[in-house]
Amino acid sequence: MRKVMLTDTTLRDGSHSVSHQYSLEDMKKIAMALDEAGIDLIEIGHGDGLNGQSLNYGFAAHTDLEYVKAVAGVLKNAKLTVLLVPGIGLIEDLEAVREAGVKAVRVATHVTEADVAEQHIKAAKKMGLFTVGFLMMSHMASKEIILQEAQKMESYGADVVYVTDSAGAMLPDEVFEKVAYLKSHLKVPVGHHSHNNLGLAVANSVKAYEAGADYLDGSLIGLGAGAGNCPTEALVAVLERLDIPKNVDLYSIIDAGDKVLIPILEAHQKPLPRMNSDSLIIGYAGVYSSFMLHARNAANRFGVDARDVLIELGKKKAVGGQEDWIIEVAHQLANK
Structure with missing residues (x-):
């Protein structure tokens, strides 16, 4: 069976969960644990990528x-990775x-806007970096449109x-299809990055592998x-359990979450990630999690249900x- 390459995003996507307040020691401890466990790529930095720091x-x-x-x-084996939007x-x-x-580097664009990544992907390749094209919100486009955008990234050198x-x-069958x-159709490998709003992140990742993905993402304790x-x-x-080859040791990656990350979250007084009604409706509607607060405010102003607002935004x-x-x-x- 094909070996899968694993990227861990605890120190980048997970940064959202600590309001981007990892200390340098936090970063080093978590990165060392991930590296020792055998993670192939470790993505770090502000949750919104390079230069993400702003009032917004x-x-x-x-x-x-x-x-x-x-x-x-502190890294010995893993590729140190950043996200660039x-x-x-x-x-x-x-x-x-x-x-x-x-x-x-993973150069990230909206699923229909790969063309804005051309100069960044080409520059990254000139720098000698392993370069990933990252098509976000892929549930919003058909497989044909996604392929068109993916082929652009491939042509730029991803x-x-x-x-x-x-x-x-996304649902498992949709992940498999796309x-x-x-x-x-591509000459380069395909990867999949999932979120757990519908409780399907592991199933979707396995389905992506079955469909041919060679790169999968995760983060410690999600x-x-x-x-x-x-x-x-x-x-x-x-x-x-599926006998799919990978470089990561199970006990070591469990210990990285339990013995390294969780104590850091507790020190920051941050809750552990979990599904709740907010995240569920975000996944169901297919919109960004940042819409939730705005939708609640608008719903209160006009006397409507915030869930209906989010679902309509998803349709649009x-x-x-x-x-x-x-x-x-x-x-x-409100005026219906």
């Missing part, structure tokens, strides 16, 4: 460069962290292209935005930057 996205305890320098010094992160930011020890379920909205379609990511240790356990395929639709949708629902 929140300020981290340290800069991207400080985090990278701290972690680069064009328009937030700059090529200059990527060059700075590359010089500090980053070995891989080493892998991801079908990314940012809202935790990953298999890309696998049959730490991440929304209901969290696919729990790395649960995914590793299932892969082991609203994405980040279209928060102005929330008021419009709530007003329309």
Whole structure:
């Protein structure tokens, strides 16, 4: 059977869960545990990627460069990885962290906007970085559209292209269909990143592997935005039960969560990730988790149910930057 490569995002996507307040020591301890467990790629930094610190996205305890320098010094095997969202992160930011020890970058765009990643992917390849094209909110596009965008990223030089379920909205058969379609048409490997809003993150990840994905993502105890990511240790356990080859040791990855991450979360007085009614409706509607507070405020203003607002936004395929639709949708629902 094919070996699967695992990327852990505890120190990037999981940063949302600690309001981006990991200390340098936190980062180093978690990264060392992940590296010792055999994780292939360890993604770190602000939850919104390079240069993500802002009033809109929140300020981290340290800069991207400080985090990278701290972690680069403790890794022995894993590729130190960052996320770059064009328009937030700059090529200059990527060059700075590359010089500090980053070995891989995931260039992330909305699923229909791969063209905005061209200069960033090409620049990353010139820097000698392992480069991943990361198509977010992939539930919002057909397999044909996703392939068109994936082929753009492939043509720019991406080493892998991801079908990314940012809202935790995809069902197993949908994951299989989209990953298999890309696998049959691309020359580069395919990856899958899942969120657990519908409780399907592990099942979807396994389904992605069955469809041909060679790269899968997780985070320790599922730490991440929304209901969290696919729990790395649960995914590793299932892969082991299925005799799917991987580099990660099960006991070591369980200990990384229990003995390293959980004490850090407790010190930060942060709750463990779990499914709740908010994350469930986000996954059901297929919208970003950041819409929840705005939808609640609009629902209270117009006397409607916030769940109806989110579902309508999902039908309209609203994405980040279209928060102005929330008021419009709530007003329309109030006048039905």
